[in-house]
Amino acid sequence: MRKQTVKEIEKLLTTIADEQDPRFQQICADERKSVQRLIERWYKQKELNAAQKALFAQMSRYEQELYKQNVRYIAGVDEVGRGPIAGPVVAAAVILPKDAYLPGLNDSKKLSEAKREELYEQIMNCAVSIGIGIVSAEEIDQLNIYEATKKAMVQAIQQLMPKPDFLLIDAMELPVRIPQRSIIKGDANSISIAASSIIAKVTRDRMMKELGEKYPEYGFEKHMGYGTKHHLEAIRQYGVITEHRKSFSPIREALEAQKG
Incomplete structure (x- = not known):
């Protein structure tokens, strides 16, 4: 019987999820150092996948609580650009589908630019609806940064279709007639807010570039x-x-x- 090449084994490992899989047991018996390194990498990836799944579940608790109350469309709302001395403040509102799973989703500030871009595309492709609000530097000067931030957030919410039944907002209360909850450090505690923080961050970064x-x-x-x-x-x-x-x-x- 022909021995599998290292490349063939590497490809095969991407299809195996369980270490009890007979194919995995057979690979483990291969004593080649390059194969043993692939096995180590497989275990590390398995640990990473489990950690990402656990984090996503933890960050979904506010959404899951609302789904149990028969709330259908939950929008996360967040902004970026309050601190800079130039450029706009940008807000995003995102409604994720109930069955969404976005491994690695987190507060946009904790992610690399490459990971933000990757998640941005995934969110754009899977979201039920996305709204983006942009308030210019000139308007910020007229309103003040706090009011400008609220304006950008309201703009983002108004673009959503279907309209949200509930808002999860990062540390703000908004003058809109939609039930809402303000969450401190919401972008690290809610998948909907984390998704909106990534959309807002990538949008603003592209504008600044x-x-x-x-x-x-x-x-x-x-x-x-x-x-x-x-x-x-x-x-x-x-x-x-x-x-x-x-x-x-x-x-x-x-x-x-x-x-x-």
Whole structure:
């Protein structure tokens, strides 16, 4: 009987989920070091899958509680961009299907850019509905950042179809006639809020990268509008542009210095 190649075994292991599988037992008997390394990798992946499943179940508890009360459409709502000194604040509202499973889903701040992009595509493909609200730097200056954030969130909710029956919101209360629950650190405690945080984060990051292409001297694609040393030096050298939040102290001070 022909011995399987390492490549064949590697492919076969992706189809095996249980270590009691006779095929797995046969692979374990193979003494080649390269095969033993594949087995170690299989066990590590199995542990990772179990950890991701457990985390997803833990983060689904608010949703599961609502489903038991016959709530059908639950929207998670979150925002990104409250802290930067440039660019918009972006909010997203996401209704996930009841049977959604997104391994690795977590607070967008805890994920790598590559993982956020991967989950962004998965959420876009599986969500029942997605809404995105964007409030510009100019509007932020007119309203203040807190009110601008609420406006972006309400905009995102208004785009949802079907309309949500219940909102799970990251640490905010919104002036809408929909039952809602504010959850502290919601993006780490609710799959719906975590999904909305990823949609909002990827959307805003893409906008800031486009801004970086338009104004390469400011480096927006690197700092995403936050007040880094490089960003503040660029403001001193090249001045304030429309996308800067003029009500935020570093920009206000830069404008005063220019006048002086």
